Structures are given as C-alpha cells and as structure tokens.
Amino acid sequence: MKNYFIITLVILAASAKAQVKISGRVTDNKKHPVIGASITLKDTYDGGVTDSAGNYSFTSLEKGEYQLEARSMNYQAAIQIVQLSKENLVINFQLKEVLNELTAVTITAGAFEASDRKRAAAVLNNLDIVTVGGANADVTSAIKTLPGAQQVGEQEGLFVRGGAGYETKQFIDGSLVNNPFGTSVPDIASRGRYPSSLFKGTIFSTGGYSAVYGQALSSVLILESIDLPQQSEATVSLSTVFAGGGFQHLAKNNRSSFGVNAGYTNLAAYFNIVKQKPDYFKMPSFYNGDANARFKTKKGMVKYYTNFTKGVLGLRRGNINDHSLKNAIDLDNTNWYHNLSWRETLKNGWKMQLSSSFSTNKDLINQQVQNSDNKPVSTGLIYIDSTNFKLNRLEQLTQAKAVFEKKLPGVNAVRFGAEHWYNNTHTIVNQYDILLKDHLTSVFAETDIHLTNDWAIKSGARLEYSSILEKANISPRISMAYKTGPQSQLSAAYGTFYQKPENNILQYTTQLGFTKSTHYLINWQKTTTAQVFRTEIFYKKYNNLVKTYPTFNTDGDGYAQGWEIFWRDKKSIKNLDYWVSYSFLDTKRDFLRYPGQLQPTFAAKHTASLVTKKFIMKWKTGFNFTYTFATGRPYYFMQENNGKIEIKDQGKTISYNNLGFSANYVPSAGNPNAKRHFILVASVTNLLNSKQVFGYNYNHNGSYKEAINPPAQRFIFLGCFITWGLNRTDEIINNNL
C-alpha cells in the first residue's frame, strides 16, 4: 500500500518537472488573426486564449496523447491531436467561419427598414415614425422624411424617385392594400387609413425590391402588424378633431388577444376657428371602427384585422373659368378592409406565410358648377359644363398569397410562392356604366445565398398574368451585399418591375400592355448603434408608360437618376436624436398628354429633410422638429393644336419649406407604478408660415392661372391620450433618451 502511494508521488513529482510549452497562432481562412479564441487541452485544465495578434501560449504537465481544441464564437471549433512528451509544441489553427444570421450581411440596397427587431438593415424603429414632428403620426408623412420620397402636398401617396404616387404600393402582412388613403378631392391630400400603432415593422423600399412583391413600378411600403399586445389595456383619445376609444384584451396564457377601437372625426369645430380657403358646406367627418383577433399557433401566429371607415365632405371653390361661378364637390366614401394572415414554422426548416385580404371601397362623388347663390347653373360653355359629373364607383379586391421558405445549410434559403388578385371595379360616371374585372396571377421564386458571412446574393424572378390585359410578364431581380468592414457594407440591386395601367385608364381601353421600369442601384451603408450613414446612387428606366394622346397606348418612356444621403446620429449631441436626408433627382418622362420627355410635375430636383427629437426629462416633455425643403416643381399648360400637344406656358413653383413641430407631455414619465397614463400632444405644421405652392391650375385657354395651395397655411393639432393598463410612456421616453 505504502509502496503504491510512494510510486504515485514519484510519478507526480517527476511529471511536475517536465513542463511542456504549447504555443501557436489562430487565424481565419483569410489569414486574419482570430482574437480571443479559446485553446483547450481537452479533459485537462490547461489552455490559453489568443491575443490581439491571434497568438497563444500555455504550459502543461500532462503527458501522452491529447486533443487540442481551438474555438471561438462564429467559427467552427477545430481539434488537433497532440503528443505531449518533452518537446515544446507549436500548433497553428485555421478556423472556418460559421454562417450566422446575426453576423451575416443583409442586403440594404433600396430598402429602409424601421423595426424593433435587431436587424442590420433597420435604421429607424417604429416609434421613430410615430414621433416625427409635424407628421401627426401618419406613417406616410413620416416616411417622406427619408431620402427618395418627394414632398408632394396636393395629393396623398409616396412619390418615389421620379415615380407617380400610384407607382408605390402598400402591403400589410403580405397583402396589397387597395385604398391605403382616404378618397380625396383634387388638390387636397388625404391621410392614411391605418394607425401607425398597428405596425411593428415598416420597410420602405425605394427600388430593387424582392420578387415576392409586384405591381409597383417605383416603390413598395411593406408594413407588418404587431403580434400580441404586451398587456390588456383600454385607451381613450380626445383631440381637436377626433374622439375615440378602444381596448385590447390579452388572454391570461399570453397566447391570444382581441381588441376593438371606434372613433369619430369631425373638423367642423376646428374649421370654425382656423379659417380654410375652400368653403366647406359639408364638414369633413369620418366614422371609423376597427377590430382585431390574434392567436399563437404551435410555432406561428394567426392574425385578423378589419377596418371600417365612412366619411363625407363637401366644399366649394371658385370656378377657374368664370369667377362668378363656383365648383361644388361632395364626396361620400365607405371602405371596409379585412386582412387574415397565418405564418407558421414547419418541420425540416420550412416556413409558411399565408395571407389573404378583402377590401371594398365605395365612392360617391358629385361635382357641380354653381352660381353665387350656390344653385346649379348651365352656362352653355362646354369647358365649364363638362366639369359637372356624378360618379358612383365600387371597387373590390380579393386576394390570396402563399409564400414557402426552406432554410438551407448556413443561412441560405429558397423562397417561392404564388398570389392571386381579383379586382372588380364598377364605375357609373354620368351616363356611362363601366365594369372592369381583372384576375392577376403571379408566381415567384427567389434564393438567398451567403457565399460567406460577408457576401450575400439574392436572386429571383416573378411571373405575372393579367386577364384584363391578356398579357404576361416576367421580371428578374437580383441584389447583393458585401461587407466592406465590420460596420459597413456595399449593396447593389437590379430588377425589372411591371405594373398594369390604372383603372382610370383601363376604363377607356384594355388594349394596353404592362408599364415597365428597370432599376439599377448601388448603396453604401455604415451603421453603429448610435449612427447610420447611407448613400445610394440609382438609375431607373421607364418603358411602356401610358400615353393618352393621340390615342391610349403604352408607348411612353422616361428615366430617373440621382443620388441620396441619409445620416442619423443619436450620440454627438447629448440627448438629441436627429436625422438628415438629401435627395438629388434628375428625371424626365413622356406619359399621358406630355408632348415629349418632360420633368413631371411631381418631381423636384433637390429635396432635404432634417428631423430632430429631444426629450427633456425635467419637464417630462419631448420636442420634435422636422424641417423639409424642396426646390420648385415644374408646371405646364398644354393644349392640342393641329393634332399635336403643345406647351403653351410653363414655369417652376417657388421652393417648398415646411417646419413641423410636435411636443408630447407625459406626466407619468418615469413612474413605473402608474396605472393610468396620460399623454398630451400638440403639433403644428408649417410653423414659420412659409408660403407653399404645389403647382398651378389653368383656365381653359391658359390665359389665367391659379396657384394650388394647402387649404390652410397650417394645421394645428391638440390631443390627449389616456391609457389604462400598459405603460406606454417608457416607450416614448426611452425612444427619446
């Protein structure tokens, strides 16, 4: 017994003397050092860590055959067998990178992402959108502060990179939204229908977007609705123009929720105090209701959302051809929207996203020439009398879409799917009765391939067939991104995009083809947690644009090119978050009645925005300013002469300036125990009272023109929101810290 013990001791003592040094270098496959890699002599305590040059060194008393392992996050561990005896060892490792969703490059060409998810592409979060000063929590108004979007004030919609408003399409949870804005009267823009609080993610793509989306020549705005609310809550909102309330109920097991909201908007009181240029004989008023139900499935989510709006308005403006007369227009709109979606993670790396929507939109619009006593008159002059019209239009869109995705090894994926839109529009205008029905079927496929963590390629194609045009198109799309540094990357995209002519064209003839655009863009972006810089250059070619003269055809064409800058900074100035965007746009197109390629009336050469946000904790108040500037836009007077359209007059409007401001007072800020939360919001557009001219209207022979201005110089909003339940105030503060 004693002997054994002694022998053991002797062996131990002997080995203690024979210490072996093991050292080496760990690099990646590009021979760059891997810093902080852990080196382990398996099943012993011995090992080391690589330094900033990738070198390691340690000593061991062990003898015999061992496994030496090198490992580091984001790399595949490597093992080498070593024989430990007397000699020191030099063992080098070369580690292979593991493809990883978090570190892999994301393609950012053309896309601005606002989401709460931690994604490389996200340059804004969703609250940033809600708190843009002067945007009145309207998603589109906030998006207009990003590069690529024009400051078009007389119409709703996003006018992107030389494209018209209808060339931008909005999608909610994968489904196209047919009427994202309220129906408007000429020269007065309407607001978006859906509250920004409905969405958790927004992607604003100014070009080169994925094959999953189609029928948009210029841009897509992809909105993703929230999943479950964080807590049950009830809200009441009161403002100068709006009263509403609602609740959200979250089930005890946190797996399902439902909610209802209802509201009423009426601008009568506001218009009495703040004088408007038009004479409103029917004050704008809207009833709005929405409801939602959401539940978690095994590994996914089912969501249903519905929104109902009924609105009326009526106004009179001077008749441009005869100043003793007036044009009275009244509008009655009913819109009901349904969206049902189901996303599920299936077995073996498959994912599925099913979405469907149904919307019905009814417009009754009546325009009448009236005399000074507001009675209808007939002048006998065709250019006056022909402006009388009665329109009754019912638009219905039913759609279904399925997207399947299969994850491949690494972070690669293949995605494919199909969608079907059934559009049914029945218009009765004066004595004409027009029925338009279109089945638009699309199939699409794309792959995401990551060659390394630093290099990704997305390529795909989309095939569409429209029954009303009896034509098909196929559009290839390809985009790629390359990491140029730990925080910077270069992206590029190319694609062709098709869109069928609008219904107001198709009602004259359906013997038309798809309009087409081709996008080329290159983007460079550098992102840290507190700063984002991006710049993009693009070239866009338009083909087959709709012409309405001399006949309806699709022989129009055009181009757009330019560059854009975006800079966001949350750290240089303490407690101030700001972003700046600048867009340079050179575009011309030959479409509609244009006699040749002209700069369209909705395109300005230079556009810039400055958005600032600051929360002052002492006053529990946030202050948000937004300044937007755009150079003048062209306007034209065109007239037919000897079978040709001639430009009889043209000019450029004065440049556009708008300083918007909003303040949010949150008395319960910082009180985590408050059960009731109160937010007071004040907001005003055009604080500096700058004169805004959006264009000009001409009389019938072009001898007289009238500026298009907003109905009032400013819009002032005061409101308070009370929430019982969920504490939203911290969200607002944290966003503004």
Add this chain to the structure above:
Amino acid sequence: MKKMILSLLLISSITLNAQNEKYTQIMGSTLKAFDEAKTSAELTALAAKFERIGDAEKTEWLPYYYAAMIKARLSMMEAANKDQTADEATVIIGKAEALSSNNSEIYCVKSMIATAKMLVDPMNRWQQYGAESAKNLAAAKAADTTNPRPYVLEANALKNTPENFGGGCKTAKPIAEKAIALFTNSQPVNSLYPDWGKEMVESIIKDCK
C-alpha cells in the same frame, strides 16, 4: 486476492480524492486570481480558464457560473464585441444550468447577461432585455429566498437608474438593506461558492446616507 481488491479500491479512492483536491485547488487559485484581476485581458483569460475547468470536470456548475459571470462583466466593460461576449456568456451559463437547474445564483448571472445585452443599445433594447433581466431576478429570489445577490443586483440597477425613472437612492437603499440583512444570516456552502456583493451594497448604503 482480498488484499488486492482492497488495495485497488484504496488506490481508486485516493485518485478520486486527488482529483477532487485538484479541482478545489485550481478553483481556489483561479478564484484568487479573479479577485485580483483588473484588466480585460486578465479577465478574458480567467473566463477561458473557468470554462476549461468546467469542460474537464463535466459535472461541476460553478466553473461555468464564474466563466459566464466574467463574460457578462466583460461585455459591459469592453467597447467592442459587446454583443458577442454577452452571447458567449449565454452559451456558457446554459452549460451551468444543464448541470444545476432552478439555481438562484445562475439566475443572477442570467439577469446580468440580459442587462449587458440591454446596455449595448438601451433605447431599443430596454423593453426586451429589461424585462428579461427582471424576470431572472424574480426567479433568483424565488429559487432561494436567503440569497442576497439578486437584491445586490437589483439595488445596483436601481442606484444607476435616474430618479425620474423610478430609480435613485430612495428606491435603491431599502433593497440594499435587505441584501445586507440576508448577508448577515447567510454562509457560503463552501469556499468555492459565490459570496460576492456585500461590498457593493455597503457602498450603495454609504452613498445613500
């Protein structure tokens, strides 16, 4: 024969003891080095060493616990790779949890890791990781009502939160006092067990006089 078996048994028990002693010894010396470590390079090396001890031992959660705790601290200290370091800590604490479930001390480290993740980008991550940190602190308190360390972490977090946000001395001090009371009644299981935190709360109480 009998003798033979007996001696074999004896030998194996000696080697077992030796193994155990070796573990205790290396843990003791590594913990001592940890107490003295100042630079992030030293801490990185120590975290790797604790992880190696854990890997070699296979059944001990404490080495992984210390490795993950150091990584969480490194994530907060260092300017670069904050996310990656915190993610490494998450992987390591997962190994500790696999060996010892519902462990109050492990919940504390998970709370620290969540805080580290939050501090990378507080504005955007506050909601997700703030909640995760609080959830783990609550679990730590529930798993062992006598453990003062969840209160240490809570008091420290409150101390560093502006008063306007419900933090500051007013809310931090009572929690720190609760931690002190628990410290006076608690004894670490053995010399390798966590016993940190007392100085931290003492200084909070001193600052909040």
